[in-house]
Amino acid sequence: MTDRLSTRFAACAAEGRAALVTFVTAGDPDLTTSAAILRALIAAGADIVELGMPFTDPMADGPAIQLGNLRSLGSGTRLRDVLAMVAEFRREDDATPIILMGYFNPILAYGPARFAIDARAAGLDGTIVVDLPPEEAAELVPDLSAQGLHLIRLATPTTDAQRLPQVLAGASGFLYYVAVAGVTGANAATATDVAEAVARLKRSTDLPIAVGFGVRTPAQAAAIAVNADAVVVGSAIVDTIGAAAAERANDIPARVGALVAGLAAAVRGARLAKEKAA
Amino acid sequence: MNLHTPSLRAGPDANGHFGAFGGRYVAETLMPLILDLERAYVAAKADPAFKAEFEFLLKHYVGRPSPLYLAERLTAHLGGAKIYLKRDELNHTGAHKINNCIGQILLARRMGKTRIIAETGAGQHGVATATVAARFGLPCVIYMGARDIERQAPNVFRMKLLGAEVRAVESGSRTLKDAMNEALRDWVTNVHDTFYIIGTAAGPHPYPELVRDFQSVIGREAREQILEAEGRLPDMLVAAIGGGSNAIGLFHPFLDDASVKMVGVEAAGHGLASGAHAASLAGGRAGVLHGNKTMLLQDEDGQITEAHSISAGLDYPGIGPEHAWLHAIGRVEYQAATDVEALEAFKLLCEIEGIIPALEPAHALAAIKRMAPGMARDAIIVANLCGRGDKDIFTVAEALGVTL
Numbered sequence: 001m002t003d004r005l006s007t008r009f010a011a012c013a014a015e016g017r018a019a020l021v022t023f024v025t026a027g028d029p030d031l032t033t034s035a036a037i038l039r040a041l042i043a044a045g046a047d048i049v050e051l052g053m054p055f056t057d058p059m060a061d062g063p064a065i066q067l068g069n070l071r072s073l074g075s076g077t078r079l080r081d082v083l084a085m086v087a088e089f090r091r092e093d094d095a096t097p098i099i100l101m102g103y104f105n106p107i108l109a110y111g112p113a114r115f116a117i118d119a120r121a122a123g124l125d126g127t128i129v130v131d132l133p134p135e136e137a138a139e140l141v142p143d144l145s146a147q148g149l150h151l152i153r154l155a156t157p158t159t160d161a162q163r164l165p166q167v168l169a170g171a172s173g174f175l176y177y178v179a180v181a182g183v184t185g186a187n188a189a190t191a192t193d194v195a196e197a198v199a200r201l202k203r204s205t206d207l208p209i210a211v212g213f214g215v216r217t218p219a220q221a222a223a224i225a226v227n228a229d230a231v232v233v234g235s236a237i238v239d240t241i242g243a244a245a246a247e248r249a250n251d252i253p254a255r256v257g258a259l260v261a262g263l264a265a266a267v268r269g270a271r272l273a274k275e276k277a278a
Numbered sequence: 279m280n281l282h283t284p285s286l287r288a289g290p291d292a293n294g295h296f297g298a299f300g301g302r303y304v305a306e307t308l309m310p311l312i313l314d315l316e317r318a319y320v321a322a323k324a325d326p327a328f329k330a331e332f333e334f335l336l337k338h339y340v341g342r343p344s345p346l347y348l349a350e351r352l353t354a355h356l357g358g359a360k361i362y363l364k365r366d367e368l369n370h371t372g373a374h375k376i377n378n379c380i381g382q383i384l385l386a387r388r389m390g391k392t393r394i395i396a397e398t399g400a401g402q403h404g405v406a407t408a409t410v411a412a413r414f415g416l417p418c419v420i421y422m423g424a425r426d427i428e429r430q431a432p433n434v435f436r437m438k439l440l441g442a443e444v445r446a447v448e449s450g451s452r453t454l455k456d457a458m459n460e461a462l463r464d465w466v467t468n469v470h471d472t473f474y475i476i477g478t479a480a481g482p483h484p485y486p487e488l489v490r491d492f493q494s495v496i497g498r499e500a501r502e503q504i505l506e507a508e509g510r511l512p513d514m515l516v517a518a519i520g521g522g523s524n525a526i527g528l529f530h531p532f533l534d535d536a537s538v539k540m541v542g543v544e545a546a547g548h549g550l551a552s553g554a555h556a557a558s559l560a561g562g563r564a565g566v567l568h569g570n571k572t573m574l575l576q577d578e579d580g581q582i583t584e585a586h587s588i589s590a591g592l593d594y595p596g597i598g599p600e601h602a603w604l605h606a607i608g609r610v611e612y613q614a615a616t617d618v619e620a621l622e623a624f625k626l627l628c629e630i631e632g633i634i635p636a637l638e639p640a641h642a643l644a645a646i647k648r649m650a651p652g653m654a655r656d657a658i659i660v661a662n663l664c665g666r667g668d669k670d671i672f673t674v675a676e677a678l679g680v681t682l
Contacts, residue, residue: 056450056582057456057459059459059463062463079579105565105566107580108565109576109580131303133302133304133305133309135302136301154305154306156306156307158306158309158310158311163309163310167306178307181469182307182466183463183466
């Protein structure tokens with residue numbers, strides 16, 4: 001099968017730019033709006049989409065994404081609805097990679113083998129499971145691999161040289177670098193720290209490096225896009241959805257689109273701007 | 279112990295699993311810390327100086343050994359088995375929680391950590407953590423569900439007196455599980471200097487193992503004491519189960535003694551059929567939460583459901599992984615007691631023995647009320663009276679319709 005992730009990363013690299021990865025919680029604030037948000041993300045320039053699988057206890061997430069999870073669950077979103085939403089989306093877009101991101105328990109309850117089969121059938125490309133480190137990944141990896149799906153591994157500021165080989169063993173798709181030790185939506189890492197970390201990781205792997213956590217503004221995204229292969233923005237988008245949902249706005253997808261367009265322009269122009277400055 | 283039978287006390291395995299349960303289901307940021315902690319604990323266990331300091335503090339600061347008390351009037355009232363109470367409610371801070379906190383803060387100091395965090399439900403673990411943090415001069419933040427703060431005001435004040443900062447957790451069900459989420463978020467944010475003192479025998483490996491080991495002083499003492507008092511091992515051990523640290527502490531030293539039956543008592547809240555309970559073995563399924571695989575209250579989609587118990591200390595939708603395993607292999611029998619049964623047992627112990635128990639061990643007493651009358655008069659029960667009830671008088675007054 002054509003791997004949407006490697007195709008998309010290659011296309012971005014050919015354009016001499018990083019990819020923009022956007023995160024939203026599926027079903028936030030409800031499934032219908034969420035499906036429209038998904039389209040708006042891509043129309044505004046997102047290259048890859050991470051869709052959060054809502055969970056009652058998102059231990060690694062800050063307040064913004066916690067609330068996104070609650071809004072989604074509150075409107076009745078179930079994992080099978082998320083898969084159906086992706087399947088529907090695939091009828092019009094078979095190129096944009098979509099990664100599910102979340103916690104292990106909903107997958108365990110769904111059944112790892114059935115999850116992998118249904119995720120593949122829906123047109124997903126892989127999954128990030130926050131609380132499934134390499135030590136426990138054997139519970140899911142064989143089922144995902146059998147369906148050609150990636151389990152995206154995470155490296156963090158606490159991943160030292162001794163630990164990194166274990167993170168990279170069996171990693172595929174891309175490597176997600178969590179730029180700050182903390183929860184999602186936390187303070188940003190400095191551009192210098194991120195650049196050094198990306199350089200260090202690139203010495204150990206040929207996988208594309210996506211950098212996330214604490215990236216909120218076009219300027220922050222641009223600074224990371226100079227060195228990284230992809231920039232992930234999540235909480236800033238989820239905050240926008242939350243604020244719009246709170247005022248019962250009917251233009252949530254448009255507001256998200258406007259935010260993402262700014263991020264996409266910054267990411268696309270980052271290396272050019274850097275060259276000009278030099 | 280039968281030499282042909284593998285010991286039931288050998289777990290967990292190298293990866294922290296007790297059978298199908300346990301493990302290390304944490305964010306990658308925490309993995310290096312968990313592995314560090316494991317190395318530090320292995321080294322501490324092998325260090326006689328660590329053991330000596332732990333035992334010194336248990337004796338002179340906590341007040342151990344706690345007595346094993348023959349509850350004669352309770353025994354006569356129930357008219358069956360002889361009932362001994364392991365008096366861990368007499369410990370400094372009023373519960374068994376301090377045993378574990380002493381062990382963990384010694385580990386924290388050994389690892390060079392300078393800041394302590396903890397979650398608490400009833401507040402007993404929070405008080406015990408604030409206590410050892412004060413004793414060792416370390417700043418301390420306690421996460422507590424906002425709902426628990428309302429129903430455990432005396433313990434909140436105690437923690438503050440001890441110098442801890444108590445942070446109210448407003449997310450989710452605003453109880454123990456949410457406090458644990460928030461403590462994990464703090465830990466992942468402050469990995470460089472912070473030690474997380476988990477209060478029960480749950481969480482990612484090596485916590486279930488080290489909490490059990492620190493709490494096993496309860497069972498080791500009880501074993502010596504009952505041999506001295508009766509010249510033989512008890513027929514039955516009984517303990518209440520929330521996360522299960524007092525129970526595993528009592529049970530573990532006896533696991534290979536096949537003649538000793540063990541009963542863990544979960545909180546049945548308004549009744550198992552009501553759906554409003556905290557009995558994760560009786561009413562849950564295997565799942566992953568808070569760093570370990572264990573039995574959890576959850577819906578068919580794997581979303582965690584809210585637990586209910588009159589006892590804030592049992593109000594948790596999970597259970598320690600070693601209990602999940604002991605349940606699966608049938609070594610320990612798990613029962614449940616409702617809020618009403620626990621309240622009745624609470625009142626009985628007050629009136630008949632002059633002991634005000636915490637609502638947590640009142641659940642164990644409720645199970646004893648059911649079982650003891652049907653047992654022979656020469657049978658011996660040892661129950662863990664793991665906490666005193668001072669903290670619960672407001673909850674009990676409300677349940678009894680009394681205005682203080």
